[in-house]
Amino acid sequence: MRFIETMKQDIEERLLKALSLSQKNGEVSFQTLPQFIIEMPKEKGHGDFATNIAMVMAKEARMAPRKIAESILSHLEITGSYIAKTEVAGAGFINFFLNNQWLNDVPKAVHEMGANYGTVEDGLGKKVQVEFVSANPTGLLHMGNARGGAIGDSLANLLKAAGYTVEKEFYINDAGNQIVLLGTSLDIRYCELLGETRDFPEQGYHGEDIKATAKHYLDEFGTDLREKPQAQREAILCDYALKEKLKSIKEVMALYGVEFDVWFSEKTLHESGKVKATLDYLLEKGYAYEKDGSILLKAENSGEVKAPQKESAKGDFVNLEDKDDVLVRANGIPTYFAADIAYHKDKFDRGFDKVINIWGADHHGHVARMKRSVGFFGYNPDNLTVILMQLVKLYRNGELVRMSKRSGQYVTLEDLIAEVGYDAARYFFVMRNPDSAMDFDLDLAKSKTSENPVFYVQYAHARICSILRQAEAKGFALPDFTTVDYSLLQDEHEIELMKKLADLPEEIAEAADSLEPHRLCPYLHDLASSFHSFYNHCRVIDVEEPLRNSRLGLAKATAIAIKNVLKILGVHAPNEM
RNA sequence: GCGCCUGUAGCUCAGGUGGAUAGAGCAACGGACUUCUAAUCCGUGUGCCCGGGGUUCGAGUCCCUGCAGGCGCGCCA
Numbered sequence: 165m166r167f168i169e170t171m172k173q174d175i176e177e178r179l180l181k182a183l184s185l186s187q188k189n190g191e192v193s194f195q196t197l198p199q200f201i202i203e204m205p206k207e208k209g210h211g212d213f214a215t216n217i218a219m220v221m222a223k224e225a226r227m228a229p230r231k232i233a234e235s236i237l238s239h240l241e242i243t244g245s246y247i248a249k250t251e252v253a254g255a256g257f258i259n260f261f262l263n264n265q266w267l268n269d270v271p272k273a274v275h276e277m278g279a280n281y282g283t284v285e286d287g288l289g290k291k292v293q294v295e296f297v298s299a300n301p302t303g304l305l306h307m308g309n310a311r312g313g314a315i316g317d318s319l320a321n322l323l324k325a326a327g328y329t330v331e332k333e334f335y336i337n338d339a340g341n342q343i344v345l346l347g348t349s350l351d352i353r354y355c356e357l358l359g360e361t362r363d364f365p366e367q368g369y370h371g372e373d374i375k376a377t378a379k380h381y382l383d384e385f386g387t388d389l390r391e392k393p394q395a396q397r398e399a400i401l402c403d404y405a406l407k408e409k410l411k412s413i414k415e416v417m418a419l420y421g422v423e424f425d426v427w428f429s430e431k432t433l434h435e436s437g438k439v440k441a442t443l444d445y446l447l448e449k450g451y452a453y454e455k456d457g458s459i460l461l462k463a464e465n466s467g468e469v470k471a472p473q474k475e476s477a478k479g480d481f482v483n484l485e486d487k488d489d490v491l492v493r494a495n496g497i498p499t500y501f502a503a504d505i506a507y508h509k510d511k512f513d514r515g516f517d518k519v520i521n522i523w524g525a526d527h528h529g530h531v532a533r534m535k536r537s538v539g540f541f542g543y544n545p546d547n548l549t550v551i552l553m554q555l556v557k558l559y560r561n562g563e564l565v566r567m568s569k570r571s572g573q574y575v576t577l578e579d580l581i582a583e584v585g586y587d588a589a590r591y592f593f594v595m596r597n598p599d600s601a602m603d604f605d606l607d608l609a610k611s612k613t614s615e616n617p618v619f620y621v622q623y624a625h626a627r628i629c630s631i632l633r634q635a636e637a638k639g640f641a642l643p644d645f646t647t648v649d650y651s652l653l654q655d656e657h658e659i660e661l662m663k664k665l666a667d668l669p670e671e672i673a674e675a676a677d678s679l680e681p682h683r684l685c686p687y688l689h690d691l692a693s694s695f696h697s698f699y700n701h702c703r704v705i706d707v708e709e710p711l712r713n714s715r716l717g718l719a720k721a722t723a724i725a726i727k728n729v730l731k732i733l734g735v736h737a738p739n740e741m
Numbered sequence: 742g743c744g745c746c747u748g749u750a751g752c753u754c755a756g757g758u759g760g761a762u763a764g765a766g767c768a769a770c771g772g773a774c775u776u777c778u779a780a781u782c783c784g785u786g787u788g789c790c791c792g793g794g795g796u797u798c799g800a801g802u803c804c805c806u807g808c809a810g811g812c813g814c815g816c817c818a
Contacts, residue, residue, distance in 0.1 A: 201760090204757090205761075206761095206763095206764085214760085219760085219798065219799080223797090229798070253761075255799070256798080257761065300818075337818065340818065341817060367817085487814090490815090490816045491816095492816085497816085504818090525812055525813080526813060527818085528745045528746080528812075528813060529812095530813095530818095531745085532744090552746075554747075595754085596753095596754075600746080600747060600754085601747070605753080612780070615767060615780095616780085617767095619780055620766085620780075620781090622780090623778080623780050623781075624781090626778070626780090627778055627780095630777075630778055632777095634777050635777080638777090674757060675757095686765075689755095693765090696782065699777080699778095699781075700781065705777045719777095741778080741780070
């Protein structure tokens, strides 16, 4: 039930009708009507809705905006609508003041739709894939994964709420150089446990978790690898580690409230020949070429590759778009980029209308060429959206928590959940715009006070549940809230709260459209704030029927809305606190 | 050198796709609990929206440019 949308449409129709009368009467003349908007002004004194129609057409009509507005209003038919009053204001705005009758249906609609209240149908029939986290299975989950997990999962939930069919996917980087290094690192640790020391490669995985994995293997299978050749030892250990790491990632993600629909292995792309097929296709189409045993992807401006612009301390830099990308190395091993092209082709082959990737900002250089690659296969690059998120810094006691895998000073996602709790972790990460580098204040997230934004919202929900418990304890049977008379709710705080409730479908539609789940947080805060304010001004239980039931219904409707939004964000709505 | 992101109140950040007097939380101060959860509410004030140009009825928002910070620019992923 999209109250706001419906009302906007009604106002728009009436406006256009009035405008055509103005034109007919020769009061206003114009050829084409420019784009105009009908919005809800933030300033209360400016009405419930306002439009800039007179201002945007001033030039075309060669007339003062206020004159146009007056002419339109003189023809505006408001009977049979909720419009109570109109005015011309400011530079030529037309403001609409509504009577509040439409609000009576809002709590009713919330109760009728229940857990579905707020959902819209914009995405009906469209299939979207959100790929996120996709952490390397060579290490532990870090803060970047935490941020990506919160954003990705909430975005997927948001898109579902907007009517899309959504699949959540985790891409497992179980091929490539890093896997070779993982095997080497494991083997060295394994051999160390058997009393044989070898030099550890600089690029290897130095973490304690790798030692632990080697130990686990030893505990489980003993020293059976001792006599095997190194390559075989590495392969077996690597395989073992990947299974263990992946299991752990799944467990921590589940702890974090994230369940993926598909776990997609990079290795399978190589094994199934999809990487090879992709390379053949690119060569055949002339997008790529062979050189000295390697295969390179032609850059946008291939053939115009310039010499390095200038000598700099770091050496030779060439503009990315001018540089050919290596797909297969001279040693015959495909690069990660080659596999990624095959992967993205595969995504679109699976029939997704829209593919969304959530990457760390350090991968931004990869975005343009990835989008371009999608186009090689006849897919529209615009259907691939990459959301880049900036880095996360942790603060504890006002000081930056420095992380280093070597020193073991390393806060994992698991640690974070243990320290600040599941709800705060999810809420804090999704609250921020992915575009901005984020400071995560551990003390704030931990604090169980009003300083902590997640508790403010949860408290509103718990409070409502408490009211309903109290009402029942006092022997008031809760009525069917879909049949209660909400026209009794005339207090300004009640009206404010109902308006906020009515707004939810629009909030979801807009947040989904812009792929910005963080926008739900200010809304949620406003909704909770309107409720707390209502609570402090209007008694619920202590008033007589039928007002009591109306207020109980409004409170319950608020709880439903809060819970629905929190669910999208992956945060619990506690019944008591 | 090139590319992406960021710059808004003392602090942390929003800012609905260009609208009217730029917001919220925290911090500070004053009020509200024998009463449905005071993790709450009510009130008090704070801004060269980084600088400089431009686009137009109108710019925190769009364009150009400069400055500052972060990230990246590999036959790593």
